[in-house]
Amino acid sequence: MAVTVSFLSSTVTLLAPNESRPEEESGTGSKITVMPVIVASAIVLFFLVMGIICWKFYFQDKYKRERGTLKSTIWALINGHRNALTVASGGGVCAPKPELQDDLMGLDLKTGSFTLRQLGAATNNFDSANKIGEGGFGSVYKGELSDGTVIAVKQLSPKSRQGNREFVNEIGMISGLKHPNLVKLYGCCIEGDQLLLVYEYMENNSLARALFGAETCALMLDWPTRFKICVGIARGLAFLHEGSVIRIVHRDIKGTNVLLDKDLNAKISDFGLAKLSEAENTHISTRVAGTIGYMAPEYALWGYLTDKADVYSFGVVALEIVSGRSNSSYNPTNESVCLLDWAFVLQKRGNLMALVDPKLRSEFNKEEAEKMMKVALLCANASPSLRPSMPAVVSMLEGQTSIQEVISDPSIYGDGSQFKHLKYDHFQQVSDQSCSTQDHVFSSDKTWNVSTSTSAPDLYPPSPESMY
Known part of the structure; x- marks a missing residue:
């Protein structure tokens, strides 16, 4: 029930609690309720899209940075030590330059370092009974580390200049790569005129x-x-x-x-x-x-x-x-x-x-x-x-x-x-x-x-x- 009250020239109509205005449509209230939901959804969607874009650019940039860092590291290693050896007069023995080991230690090549004593113990002092291969630049031995890991040790000949270059190249190329169809390089050893590469052991050879x-x-x-x-x-x-x-x-x-x-x-x-x-x-x-x-x-x-x-x-x-x-x-x-x-x-x-x-x-x-x-x-x-x-x-x-x-x-x-x-x-x-x-x-x-x-x-x- 409506009650009309007049104050001078103004008239105010008071409505009963459950009574609505005649001009209001029944759907208007629901429209007013839906609008904030749409706006909120649009805002959430906007920030979600922006987040995905930022995430994509961040990781693309991170990938490029990592790739650039690894490439520059490898280039520095390979180019800086392409002739990473010295020749002893008379004997014809090629020994790695002293700074090669220091540089390898200073680079983030994600590869391990072994001592000659470790590898000697693993291969029984490079016993010929453990030799599993031989090539123009050295021999390959089967060995077992103290923790039980079976390894293959490539011992490069100190008389081979090319073997030195390939030692550097191999460390640079494979040290940062991991894939089920690539042989894993565990690490290397540089002592005196000795250059050795340590790989995972392949039971069925080549x-x-x-x-x-x-x-x-x-x-x-x-x-x-x-x-x-x-x-x-x-x-x-x-x-x-x-x-x-x-x-x-x-x-x-x-x-x-x-x-x-x-x-x-x-x-x-x-x-x-x-x-x-x-x-x-x-x-x-x-x-x-x-x-x-x-x-x-x-x-x-x-x-x-x-x-x-x-x-x-x-x-x-x-x-x-x-x-x-x-x-x-x-x-x-x-x-x-x-x-x-x-x-x-x-x-x-x-x-x-x-x-x-x-x-x-x-x-x-x-x-x-x-x-x-x-x-x-x-x-x-x-x-x-x-x-x-x-x-x-x-x-x-x-x-x-x-x-x-x-x-x-x-x-x-x-x-x-x-x-x-x-x-x-x-x-x-x-x-x-x-x-x-x-x-x-x-x-x-x-x-x-x-x-x-x-x-x-x-x-x-x-x-x-x-x-x-």
Whole structure:
């Protein structure tokens, strides 16, 4: 009930407690209530979006800072100690400069430091019974630390200048990297003229030894294991090229530089020849160093280095895994000079399955084998522009993307006579080396360098006996 009260010229209407004004609509109150909720939601959303943007920029900036710091650290180490050794007069022994150890200690390389006493105790004073490999720049020993950790110790020869350079390069490249398909570097030792690298121990030695070694040390790898190894190598390279804080071109991908752990997982090793890949540069013009039979043509002939050189090497290794044959121990014929040539011949004939290792008999996945060979040949294309990236290779092997059909045209590099000439020179070297000594150990996949220096030693050199 409404009561009207008049005060002179003004009239005021008093409403009963439960009575509303006639002009009010029933929905107005709810609209007034909803408005603050909308405004509050918009404010929350605004701050949420701004927070995400700030978070993204912060971590992008942090990533760039970390990458820049690590890159500058590595450059300082490698460039500052490229000739990090002194030569004792008369003896020809190369000893590390005294400041090398101090500089390594001062850099945040995320790697451990060992004493010569520790490593001597771990390897029983580098007993020959513990020797598991030998290369041009030193020997590799199995050892066990006091805490039970089994290790592999690479003892670089004090007579090797190149070994000193690769010691510095390896520490710089691999110390800050962690990936399931990369061999872990535990640390190093620098004492007197001794340079030692300490790695995690790989129970099943190298891929080359597993595939091509003597019957006493070769492994019978079934098809699922071979496919797993191939994918593992691809993942490791994809990480080096695009997944890590720094971008790295390995330069020496081959069977002896792929190690196998107790579960036969593949791990890439030996970064002595690795190069930092600059994102702002399309390629690196560099002195050629690597292994004949695994080097991309544009790199072997002209020193033109990109990550596609590793892709090429991967293609060759993948063919070795499928076929069980070594590209470097292939006997040249009128049709082909290496395993890769023979694979291209079979591809043109439409008979790729003839490449599969006969030891597998029929116990393999034909679809996976065909896919693996097609990806390998795509990777080993003579033209780097036609090779896929390593992340794309992983995607193709895992069946996430289709494989591009490309047949290599050898005419891209003329008749390939220059490259074949290198290969035939290599076989001549093999035939000339009928025996080995303790001072000079020769492997059929001997590394090669255009200059007078050679490349990195194999961590676990094979004893190749498979010839095709």
